[in-house]
Amino acid sequence: MSLRLATPTLRSTARLLTRQQPMGLVKIHSSVPSQVNAVTTPPTDRLHGSYHWDIERGVSLALVPIIGAQLTMGASPVTDTLLGVVLPLHLHIGFDACITDYFNSRKAPILGKVMTATLYASTAATLVGCYQFNTNDIGITEFLARVWTA
Template sequence: MLAVSRLALRSSVRPALRSVVASPVMISRRGLFEGYGLPQPPGNIVGTVNDAVPTPAPDAVHGSYHWTFERLVAVSLVPLTVLPVATGTLSPAVDALFGGLLIAHCITGFQSCITDYIPTRKFPRGHIFCNWLLYIGSAGALYGVYKIETEEEGISGAVKKIWNA
């Protein structure tokens, strides 16, 4: 009798658990913007395989100058981070420059993520929307740095307060 009830229980529970377990897996496989993108051609080939790739127009903002600017900002953050710690002084000019360059560094990093993961050819509206969100958030961050610099002791002073707390 016990063997029959185990068999009946096993045969009735497995299909129920299978549907519960399988549903999150199916949900996680779908993309976040799946219904919002433009349909892509098979293999992302427009035209024929032998057509030349269109060359983008030269633009100083999105070329090697842009890459050089990103590297200069990243490299200049290192001495601006170490300078207040090494000297022990709080300079408002250095602190404001550090805050501005830190935000510029974050903007360029997030722009690269948006360009890579939300491409214009597949998500034209999503790409524009995310860039606008980045610009609005960056403006808010710049305003926050301004308020910290004018009303408090600056970013270095805030870090010093947190460190000594």
């Protein structure tokens, strides 16, 4: 007998629970304009996402045969040039990921821009330095061989 009396209460409670919206979707303040909580998506960029990942993996994988060729063939202008381009790009991608993770525009808007500009300037300076070292001096491979045997 008591089960029959409790059944309508359980049904009405279940109906109320199924009609209730989750708290994330409930509009709490009706006086606040809805544009404040509007979500905007950033524009798509070809250098981020899957293209960025493909470039990063390609540069990382390119280092293996370049270093292997330098170890087997010795000093060569071709391998010195490839190493002078691929290694700074590999370092740039790694440091850019660190800056993006720890100094993003939401947490550190000014410092993130300064660090990104510094990264681009230092990468450009490193590329110029590798070019100068390979053309006007002994080259990266010969330098590493001399440091290794010293």
